[in-house]
Amino acid sequence: MKDLLFAYILRLADDAAILGQRLGEWCGHAPTLEEDIGLANVALDHIGQARALYSYAGEVEGKGRDEDQLCFLRKEREFSNCLLVEQPNGDFAETIARQFFFSAFMLPFWEKMKASKDETLAAIAAKAEKEAAYHLRHSAEWVIRLGDGTEESRERMQDAIELLWPFTGELFEADDTVKVLVAEGVAVDPASIRDEWRETVGKVFGQATLEMPEEGWAQTGGRSGMHTEHFGHLLTEMQYMQRAYPGLKW
Amino acid sequence: MVIAMASLAENQGKTQSLRDKAWAVAAKVVDPEIPVLTLEDLGVLRDVRVADDGAIEVDITPTYVGCPAMGIFTMDLETELAKAGFDNVRVKTVLSPAWTTDWISAKAREKLREYGIAPPEGKASRRALFGDETVTCPRCGSENTEKISEFGSTACKALWKCRDCAEPFDYFKCI
Numbered sequence: 297m298k299d300l301l302f303a304y305i306l307r308l309a310d311d312a313a314i315l316g317q318r319l320g321e322w323c324g325h326a327p328t329l330e331e332d333i334g335l336a337n338v339a340l341d342h343i344g345q346a347r348a349l350y351s352y353a354g355e356v357e358g359k360g361r362d363e364d365q366l367c368f369l370r371k372e373r374e375f376s377n378c379l380l381v382e383q384p385n386g387d388f389a390e391t392i393a394r395q396f397f398f399s400a401f402m403l404p405f406w407e408k409m410k411a412s413k414d415e416t417l418a419a420i421a422a423k424a425e426k427e428a429a430y431h432l433r434h435s436a437e438w439v440i441r442l443g444d445g446t447e448e449s450r451e452r453m454q455d456a457i458e459l460l461w462p463f464t465g466e467l468f469e470a471d472d473t474v475k476v477l478v479a480e481g482v483a484v485d486p487a488s489i490r491d492e493w494r495e496t497v498g499k500v501f502g503q504a505t506l507e508m509p510e511e512g513w514a515q516t517g518g519r520s521g522m523h524t525e526h527f528g529h530l531l532t533e534m535q536y537m538q539r540a541y542p543g544l545k546w
Numbered sequence: 547m548v549i550a551m552a553s554l555a556e557n558q559g560k561t562q563s564l565r566d567k568a569w570a571v572a573a574k575v576v577d578p579e580i581p582v583l584t585l586e587d588l589g590v591l592r593d594v595r596v597a598d599d600g601a602i603e604v605d606i607t608p609t610y611v612g613c614p615a616m617g618i619f620t621m622d623l624e625t626e627l628a629k630a631g632f633d634n635v636r637v638k639t640v641l642s643p644a645w646t647t648d649w650i651s652a653k654a655r656e657k658l659r660e661y662g663i664a665p666p667e668g669k670a671s672r673r674a675l676f677g678d679e680t681v682t683c684p685r686c687g688s689e690n691t692e693k694i695s696e697f698g699s700t701a702c703k704a705l706w707k708c709r710d711c712a713e714p715f716d717y718f719k720c721i
Contacts, residue, residue, distance in 0.1 A: 330694060330695035330697075330705065331695075333695065333697050333698070333699070333705075334695055334696060334697035336697075337697035337701055338697070340610075340612040340614070340701055341610060341611065341612050341701065342612070343612050344608070344610060344611030344612020344613065345611050345612070347611070347612070348611050348641065415642070416641075418642070419641040419642035419644070420611070420641060422641070422642065422643070422644035423608070423610070423611045423641055423644045423645070424611065426644065426721040427610060427611070430696060430697075430719070430721075433696065434696045434697070437696075
């Protein structure tokens with residue numbers, strides 16, 4: 297039971313940490329100053345969530361690993377984040393599509409997690425929910441602005457959606473870890489979010505004059521450590537300091 | 547027995563006055579990003595206790611989980627309490643109940659406005675995907691304002707602009 301809980305918290309932490317790292321790559325490179333600050337702020341929220349989750353995972357594991365060890369000293373196959381969050385930033389439309397798909401899932405996810413029997417997860421959820429609401433609004437506004445914008449912005453937004461769509465199915469995947477913890481009242485059943493997610497996405501795409509792709513092939517594997525080729529490169533950069541100077545503290 | 551009771555009461559009295567003194571010190575520590583507000587004004591200071599080992603335990607809660615000011619709050623609390631003679635201090639971060647802008651007092655909202663930051667409007671709740679907000683310009687009082695960016699100079703603020711006096715300003719986001 298403890299092992300399952302540890303694995304579950306780690307997934308949530310990995311999702312947040314990896315998306316935070318990706319968004320952080322925009323710092324100093326975003327299309328406008330406001331967006332530079334905006335993306336860095338969203339990154340900061342995700343990194344804050346990751347820190348709380350990694351610290352808690354370390355406590356549950358009980359082997360003395362802290363947030364830094366869990367984030368910076370695990371190998372590629374040990375990470376269990378979903379594939380969506382590790383996808384490269386691409387152009388601004390791809391970054392926005394990735395954020396929109398993820399936040400449209402995480403807002404109802406954290407809302408439900410507030411009722412978890414695990415008090416720490418419920419407490420983290422109560423904070424993260426408020427942040428997710430902002431992330432969803434920010435990314436949804438951009439989806440509409442770009443989709444309902446110029447010919448080129450619409451085309452790029454539509455391309456980004458098509459590119460990332462196959463990675464959205466994994467958000468709703470429930471393996472044995474999730475199923476057992478859902479039965480225990482600890483985890484959120486991702487299937488219970490599907491309708492709300494589709495409704496949010498459909499509504500925003502409608503306003504953005506964008507096409508909703510057909511259901512179809514879902515690329516999965518992240519939860520069991522099978523990542524896309526981009527992931528190793530991300531870790532190389534993210535973990536450099538702890539690998540080069542083990543035990544480094546600020 | 548009577549003597550024991552009396553000394554217990556005396557001890558409780560001492561603990562209470564130590565606690566009050568520590569609270570008064572902690573309550574004066576200000577937010578480094580918004581130096582007109584104290585941690586007490588913000589509702590970030592949740593509790594001050596005297597632990598069994600005599601240490602002062604201070605509970606603080608982050609506005610946003612990734613708020614980078616938490617480290618500074620902790621350092622400043624330790625420094626100020628040490629100056630007041632409390633050598634053994636433990637600052638703890640608590641997440642529950644989740645911080646909300648509703649905890650910012652009316653007096654603190656007025657201080658924010660005077661400082662040039664528009665205070666959060668209304669009560670916090672999970673709003674519709676695209677909520678319509680009216681934010682009042684902290685400089686000229688006009689409601690003819692527009693949002694420039696959802697995210698401002700810190701995690702807790704958004705960037706707005708007044709269409710009347712043309713001043714850009716920070717808005718303390720309502721969460």
